[in-house]
Amino acid sequence: MSELSLQLLIVVGYLLLALLVGLVAYRVSTNVAEDYYLANRSIGTLVLLFTTFATLLSAFTFFGGPNIAYAQGPEWILVMGVMDGVLFAILWYLIGYKQWLVGQKQGYVTLSEMLGDRFGSPRLRGLVAGISLFWLFPYIMLQQMGAGEALAGLTGGAIPYWAGAALITAFMILYVVLAGMRGVAWTDTIQGLFMLSVVWIAVAWVLSAVGGPSGATAALGESNPEFLALGSQFYTPQYIISTAVVIAFGVTMFPQINQRFFVAGSSRVLKRSFVLWPVLVLLLFVPTFLLGTWAAGLGIQVPEGENVLPVLLGEYTPVWFAALVIAGAMAAMMSSSDSMLLSGSSYFIRDIYRPFIDPTLGETREAWLARGGVAVFATATFIASLSRPGTLIEVGNTAFGGFAQLTLPVMVALYWQSTTRDGMVAGIVGSQLLYLSHVFVPTVTVEIGATALPLFARTYGGWDVALGGMALGTLLTVGVSLLTTPAADEKASRFVVGAD
Amino acid sequence: MVMNARIRTLGWLATFSVLVVLSVPWFWWGDSRTAVGIPLWLWWHIGWMGLATVVFYLFTRTDWDRYMGVEDV
Numbered sequence: 001m002s003e004l005s006l007q008l009l010i011v012v013g014y015l016l017l018a019l020l021v022g023l024v025a026y027r028v029s030t031n032v033a034e035d036y037y038l039a040n041r042s043i044g045t046l047v048l049l050f051t052t053f054a055t056l057l058s059a060f061t062f063f064g065g066p067n068i069a070y071a072q073g074p075e076w077i078l079v080m081g082v083m084d085g086v087l088f089a090i091l092w093y094l095i096g097y098k099q100w101l102v103g104q105k106q107g108y109v110t111l112s113e114m115l116g117d118r119f120g121s122p123r124l125r126g127l128v129a130g131i132s133l134f135w136l137f138p139y140i141m142l143q144q145m146g147a148g149e150a151l152a153g154l155t156g157g158a159i160p161y162w163a164g165a166a167l168i169t170a171f172m173i174l175y176v177v178l179a180g181m182r183g184v185a186w187t188d189t190i191q192g193l194f195m196l197s198v199v200w201i202a203v204a205w206v207l208s209a210v211g212g213p214s215g216a217t218a219a220l221g222e223s224n225p226e227f228l229a230l231g232s233q234f235y236t237p238q239y240i241i242s243t244a245v246v247i248a249f250g251v252t253m254f255p256q257i258n259q260r261f262f263v264a265g266s267s268r269v270l271k272r273s274f275v276l277w278p279v280l281v282l283l284l285f286v287p288t289f290l291l292g293t294w295a296a297g298l299g300i301q302v303p304e305g306e307n308v309l310p311v312l313l314g315e316y317t318p319v320w321f322a323a324l325v326i327a328g329a330m331a332a333m334m335s336s337s338d339s340m341l342l343s344g345s346s347y348f349i350r351d352i353y354r355p356f357i358d359p360t361l362g363e364t365r366e367a368w369l370a371r372g373g374v375a376v377f378a379t380a381t382f383i384a385s386l387s388r389p390g391t392l393i394e395v396g397n398t399a400f401g402g403f404a405q406l407t408l409p410v411m412v413a414l415y416w417q418s419t420t421r422d423g424m425v426a427g428i429v430g431s432q433l434l435y436l437s438h439v440f441v442p443t444v445t446v447e448i449g450a451t452a453l454p455l456f457a458r459t460y461g462g463w464d465v466a467l468g469g470m471a472l473g474t475l476l477t478v479g480v481s482l483l484t485t486p487a488a489d490e491k492a493s494r495f496v497v498g499a500d
Numbered sequence: 501m502v503m504n505a506r507i508r509t510l511g512w513l514a515t516f517s518v519l520v521v522l523s524v525p526w527f528w529w530g531d532s533r534t535a536v537g538i539p540l541w542l543w544w545h546i547g548w549m550g551l552a553t554v555v556f557y558l559f560t561r562t563d564w565d566r567y568m569g570v571e572d573v
Contacts, residue, residue, distance in 0.1 A: 074539075078542075081524075082523040086520050086549075087520060097568060212537060213537025218537075225532065228539050229531060230525070230530060230539070278549040281549070497568060
């Protein structure tokens, strides 16, 4: 068998296997919306943990992240630890558990639905859903771009970029249309466990060839001694803090993550996931990012437009194993996208289509319309991904920053009963406008006296502008709430849980 | 009793703040010592994540529900 057909066999075989699991899950689910989106709020610890975890397994984990570690050193492991291991875990409690409690009581399925009901405002509901879909778009593109690059890199260009992106798009649509949340949750779990195992096998394989971690690090000390020192021109404290804070806050408002906050079977499930979180983050990101860093010391050359991890594996492991890792990474990216598409479609149907277009939409038709929405959205992101509008990192970071703008107004609303509808709208619209203008308006430099002041820059003095947007959103939400009185149809008691 | 609860809350706030801030060993900025092939600062981080797990576990066993106003179940 030729190398190419073996690689293809492994990749397509693995994707088909994932599809099969989804089909089995579909057989045990009923075709009503709550099960399609939320698997009837019955998810257990292992599945919740891995399904949340697997949605964080993205093109960044296997390609973008190791690429940075290869070029700049392994400090991204720290960024990941602060961001996902600690900050996100705390937000998991503050936002996630609170939303779970509120969701148990009121039966909400989406964040926008929860806010719209609490503030008696279908318009707020539509606004939050629209903003979420807007920022979801580039993030799904990111997965398609990653898959296209991965297959092209694995096969040395025999499968062109567009074909890889098209393959993953086709599987994504097929998969989500057939399975729903229950199916996605199950494949996420299997893929999460699978990827954790192969990543560690890959580390063992590479290290055994180069004299263990000491050998690999000694080689790195020769070629790039600066990578071993904590911090650099690239990894400034401002960079580490901005990136960790913005992404951690952004992640909580990602539709697929936020919807996970409603699906736990019991509070015990949420507690266990919260505890295991930092360990799981370590287990995944330490090996992937260290492999990227060590590759620099081992003299690995990465061709333009390719990623370091597949090249490294190609050098040190057999063809079938490298193909298996790429297949696993693609499947993980597919499951990330599946969850996003599924949540995105529920936002669209429940929070935009039903309130504004067709209020009489029934449960069964809703589930089918959701599937159609997924196909349209995935096709649109696929077409956009063909133009490759930036690196994986740039596209990803922009999306996280956009979602992060929603987090603090939502937290204020969850905990402060005097929050008003006007306050929410001001906080959300104000911060989005600030952030959007900095993303889309080109930087201009103005001279004030002797100092040059850049306007519309993405960073100021090394700090991400998204942090400024988050602060502005909080100030506006609190300030405007203090100045206005709640409308008659606002129901502050909706977010009060327990002791009532 | 009320006083006690307030001290506990301050304790948790301080604990979680330290947990976040010292996830990165800022005091070793620029340090490139290694042990067993891994930079010392990375070993710190690995140990710190382990500590975070222990603290999170203790929190779920004690005050997790209290701050949300629900009875322990």
